[in-house]
Each structure stands twice: as structure tokens, then as C-alpha cells.
Amino acid sequence: MKKSWISICLLTTSINALADSTPGSGIAYNTKETNSIVYRCNSTGKFTIDCEFTQTRVIPALKEGDFANNREAGRKEFKNGVRLEKADCDQYRHIVGVIEGREKSKSTENSDLIMQHNNPDDIASFKAVLDFCESPTEDKYIKIVQLHDSKMSRTCLASSYVFEQSYSLMPETETWVADSKPAGDCGVVDLSRFEPDKSLGGSFKAWNFIAKKTIANPKGTMLLGQACSGLDEAEYLFSWRSKTWPMHCDYIEFTVL
Numbered sequence: 001m002k003k004s005w006i007s008i009c010l011l012t013t014s015i016n017a018l019a020d021s022t023p024g025s026g027i028a029y030n031t032k033e034t035n036s037i038v039y040r041c042n043s044t045g046k047f048t049i050d051c052e053f054t055q056t057r058v059i060p061a062l063k064e065g066d067f068a069n070n071r072e073a074g075r076k077e078f079k080n081g082v083r084l085e086k087a088d089c090d091q092y093r094h095i096v097g098v099i100e101g102r103e104k105s106k107s108t109e110n111s112d113l114i115m116q117h118n119n120p121d122d123i124a125s126f127k128a129v130l131d132f133c134e135s136p137t138e139d140k141y142i143k144i145v146q147l148h149d150s151k152m153s154r155t156c157l158a159s160s161y162v163f164e165q166s167y168s169l170m171p172e173t174e175t176w177v178a179d180s181k182p183a184g185d186c187g188v189v190d191l192s193r194f195e196p197d198k199s200l201g202g203s204f205k206a207w208n209f210i211a212k213k214t215i216a217n218p219k220g221t222m223l224l225g226q227a228c229s230g231l232d233e234a235e236y237l238f239s240w241r242s243k244t245w246p247m248h249c250d251y252i253e254f255t256v257l
Contacts, residue, residue, distance in 0.1 A: 028238035089133035186228035187216030
């Protein structure tokens with residue numbers, strides 16, 4: 001008999017939840033922010049494990065306050081005399097011509113790069129730039145900024161980060177706690193841990209991951225001059241229970257951070 005989608009979803013959740021007394025491999029979802037971790041742990045002793053993590057994050061490209069800040073920055077740029085050179089204007093005119101099929105690109109490689117911008121948002125931005133080239137006014141420059149922000153407000157940034165950590169078992173609580181010493185100029189100490197969720201009953205366990213760091217040297221500074229006191233010391237719960245976030249992404253941009 002064919003299973004319903006509801007049955008499939010419930011079955012998948014239950015299978016993913018089952019675990020041994022040692023975290024093996026799985027995925028956990030941040031309950032506060034739009035990111036998750038995939039972990040793979042191997043036993044190195046009776047009470048020790050080494051784990052590799054891949055943390056994946058998807059966030060909006062713009063924050064609420066960015067719109068007003070960008071418009072104000074655009075007005076200052078215009079008042080400071082920002083203008084486009086003729087060569088720049090010609091380049092934008094050529095790009096629009098290639099996209100609209102009125103001109104040919106100089107090479108296949110250039111054509112591929114140009115056609116990546118064959119979408120309504122980029123075309124509108126390029127035409128706004130050309131309008132600014134013809135008669136550079138403040139309103140036309142702000143329109144360029146607004147069109148850019150309109151696209152970025154529907155763009156999400158995706159990134160991933162790989163890291164490793166060793167853990168030791170605390171038998172009395174069945175919690176696996178990070179083996180960590182102060183590191184770097186700030187003396188960062190990893191206080192992350194795996195905690196069992198026994199809510200399923202029986203002998204089955206599901207593993208939650210708690211991420212937390214503390215700063216042993218808050219008066220220090222990092223390589224680029226950032227104060228150690230500004231580093232995040234909040235605690236984040238990554239639950240084994242699947243979590244879905246509403247995102248309004250017309251575009252995805254992959255980034256390093």
C-alpha cells in the first residue's frame with residue numbers, strides 16, 4: 001500500500017531521531033537563526049569522540065536598516081561628485097545590447113558572463129545607469145541605489161563552514177562536552193556539547209547540539225583590531241527536530257562567510 005506524504009514525513013523524522021549512546025552522524029537545526037549543522041563523530045576511546053562539523057547558513061543579504069542607510073550614502077556620493085566615465089557608460093550600453101540581442105559579445109566567455117545578468121532586475125539597473133549617463137541627477141542616482149536594494153532584498157546569502165572538535169563523555173548526565181583550552185588572542189574557549197533528548201522513550205536517544213563560546217581575554221584585540229569583548233558568547237540550541245524557515249529569496253548568492 002502506498003504511504004501518504006504525512007506518513008513518510010513522520011517516518012523520516014523518527015528514523016533520523018534514533019541514535020546510540022554516542023553521537024554518530026546526523027543533522028541539527030539552529031532554533032534561533034537560519035542555519036544548521038551536519039556532524040560526523042568517531043569514537044577514539046571509551047569516553048572520547050572526534051567530530052567534524054559542516055555548518056550551513058542562509059541569511060538575507062540586506063537588513064531592515066540598510067535601505068535608509070544606502071539611500072543616504074547614495075545622496076552623499078552624488079554630492080561628492082560621483083560620475084561615470086564614457087568608457088563605463090559604453091560598457092553598460094554594450095551589455096544591454098548583448099542581452100537584448102542587438103549586439104554581439106566579443107567572445108563566448110564574455111557572452112556567458114553577460115547573459116548571467118539576463119533577468120529583469122539587472123536589466124532595469126543597467127538601464128537606470130544608462131539614464132544616469134545621459135543626464136546625471138541625484139534622483140537618477142538614487143534610483144540606481146533603490147533598484148540594487150530591491151534585488152538584494154530578495155537575495156539570500158548561503159555559506160558553509162567546516163570545523164572539528166573533540167568531546168568527552170560526562171557519564172552522570174550522558175552529555176558529551178568539548179575538550180577545549182583558550183585559543184587565539186581572545187582566549188576563545190569552546191563550551192559546545194551534545195545532550196541526549198530522551199523524549200522518545202525506551203532506549204532510543206536523539207541528540208541536541210548546544211553551541212557556546214566564552215572569551216577568556218575580553219580586553220584583547222584580534223588581528224584586524226576588533227575588540228574581543230564584541231565576540232558572541234550567546235548559547236545556541238541546535239535541535240534534532242527539523243525546522244523550516246520562511247525565506248523570500250528570488251536569488252541565491254554563495255559566499256565565504
